[in-house]
Amino acid sequence: MAFSSSxxxxxxxxxxxxxxxxxLPLMAVNILQYVYQAVDMAVVGQVVGDxxxxxxxxxxxxxxxxxxxxxxxxxxGGVVVARAVGAAxxxxxxxxxxxxxxxxxxxxxxxxxxxxxxxxxxxxxxxxGVLAGGVGEGVLAELARMGSSTPALTMGIPDEFVPxxxxxxxxxxxxxxxxxxxxxxxxxx
Numbered sequence: 001m002a003f004s005s006s007x008x009x010x011x012x013x014x015x016x017x018x019x020x021x022x023x024l025p026l027m028a029v030n031i032l033q034y035v036y037q038a039v040d041m042a043v044v045g046q047v048v049g050d051x052x053x054x055x056x057x058x059x060x061x062x063x064x065x066x067x068x069x070x071x072x073x074x075x076x077g078g079v080v081v082a083r084a085v086g087a088a089x090x091x092x093x094x095x096x097x098x099x100x101x102x103x104x105x106x107x108x109x110x111x112x113x114x115x116x117x118x119x120x121x122x123x124x125x126x127x128x129g130v131l132a133g134g135v136g137e138g139v140l141a142e143l144a145r146m147g148s149s150t151p152a153l154t155m156g157i158p159d160e161f162v163p164x165x166x167x168x169x170x171x172x173x174x175x176x177x178x179x180x181x182x183x184x185x186x187x188x189x
Contacts, residue, residue, distance in 0.1 A: 083126065123151070
C-alpha cells in the first residue's frame with residue numbers, strides 16, 4: 001500500500017510523536033468547544049436567568065464526559081488497528097493475504113464479521129488491552145458457538161504485571177507491533 005507524504009502511519013516510527021500530531025487538532029477543537037460553551041452560558045444567563053445558567057453548567061460537564069470517552073476510545077483503538085494494518089502489509093509483501101477488521105467495541109460482537117473470518121485459514125485478534133475478558137475471548141466463544149474448527153490466535157497484553165515505558169517499545173516487547181503480529185501469524189500458518 002503506497003502512502004502519500006502527508007499520511008501518518010501509526011505502524012511505523014515513534015508512537016508518541018504520531019499520537020501527539022493526532023491529538024493536537026483534537027485539543028484545539030476542545031478549546032474552541034469551551035469558548036463556544038462560555039459564550040453560550042453568557043447568553044443563556046442573560047436571556048433565561050439563573051435556572052438556565054445552572055442547567056447549562058451541568059450539561060457542559062456531561063457533554064465533556066461523553067466527548068472525552070469517545071475520543072479516548074477512538075484514539076486507543078486506532079493505534080492497535082494501525083499496527084494490525086502494518087502487519088497485513090508486511091504479510092502481503094511475503095505473499096500472505098490478510099484482512100483487517102476493526103471491531104471497534106467488545107460488545108455486541110459483529111457476528112457476521114466473525115463468521116466471515118471463520119472461513120479463512122486462521123482467525124487472529126489483536127487488542128491493546130488485557131486478553132482476559134477482551135474481544136479475543138469473545139471471538140473465541142462466538143467461533144465455538146458457530147461450531148467453527150478454524151484455528152485462532154489471540155494477541156494482547158497478558159494478565160500480569162507489564163513493565164512501564166514508551167508505548168512503542170512495550171508494544172514491540174509484547175509482540176504487538178506490526179513485525180511481531182506478522183511473525184506470530186506466519187508461525188501459526
